[in-house]
Amino acid sequence: MHRTKVTIVEEALDANNTIAQANRADFDRAGVKVVNFMSAPGAGKTMLLERVVADLPGVRAGVLEGDVQGSLDADRLAAKHVPVTQLNTDSGFGGECHLDANMVRSALPQLPLDDIDLLVVENVGNLVCPAEFRIGEDARVMVSAVTEGEDKPLKYPLMFRTCDLVLVNKIDLLPHLDYDLDRFLHHLDHVHPDVERMLVSARTGEGVDAWRDWLVRVAGRERALA
């Protein structure tokens, strides 16, 4: 009796993860590290990038800017003389509330991968869906502004659980808020124990050096000793 060997594929990646792996392979070939940068609308992602992106010792950075519409943030970052590519989800992607691997892949031909060491992908402002889609990143960073309240880790746990660094932004406003930082950190540790976190103010610059150093480390080029 003739036997045919049947190979069973145990687990197929969904389409998004398959494309994310292809993106990751292309980034790796180009020697580019990728950060997926996420937050709610208005948490301060763009300003936190403006603070550091043109001044990363030994690291050439580029930005892929995701928005439903417009290029306000891309224009701000382009003024810093770093390469910025705009990806709008409104045209051709149905006004999606997040970036996915396929959208990022569609932008690859426009990205100057040979001229950069680090690509920061500023995702659409949203605490839900961006966390569900890998795009081929090496690390995920989220911003949680203290003006949003202490309860956000409990209400949007996937976002807080799947990131590698939490930037707690707008701490210059703490004296003017009824915000209990210890309670926020307690909630954060509940959904993602010991995740790295930094207290920062994009407006005053407080804590921004640590954020800059973190990006340099991710890019694999430790800051040269002074």
Add this chain to the structure above:
Amino acid sequence: MHRTKVTIVEEALDANNTIAQANRADFDRAGVKVVNFMSAPGAGKTMLLERVVADLPGVRAGVLEGDVQGSLDADRLAAKHVPVTQLNTDSGFGGECHLDANMVRSALPQLPLDDIDLLVVENVGNLVCPAEFRIGEDARVMVSAVTEGEDKPLKYPLMFRTCDLVLVNKIDLLPHLDYDLDRFLHHLDHVHPDVERMLVSARTGEGVDAWRDWLVRVAGRERALA
């Protein structure tokens, strides 16, 4: 030759709009007005409801609370002794970033429609997708906190364009922010000319009376003259 009359349906509603109309018919039969209440995460929806929901002259209000996970906001509002129903998108709805007409319909049997005049549906915190899904509401209200920056109408135009009232919240923080209110209002009028707007602070109570009066008007019961 035999002729068959063919009736062409010019425009079919999509499934969401069909269900939204069914919801609306049920709300109308019960004499309940419905407000779809939307914002980014942490803009202050729940606190703005806490301020007014138990104190609407002549109006019995209920709340349908939409969250990805948990019942933090529902618990806060239940403490005000108004009927609150929790709808979690995580269980059974795939962690959706918005409420749609079908999710609201699934909650109808739990809603005390015979005992209320006004139902406020607190949507998931998100400035993108909630604007795309009618749920059977009479009016849409959005909250835009001044801590989110002036550019939000330009970045999330559908949300600002499809609402009937914009609550500009957290104005108590204006002295501590680099926020240009005139610029925000200019952007707002660009995407939605002359939309009704109110400057409020859920924290201090400033402007909250106007918000309360607006809800009473929507419920169709003008405040009795004192």
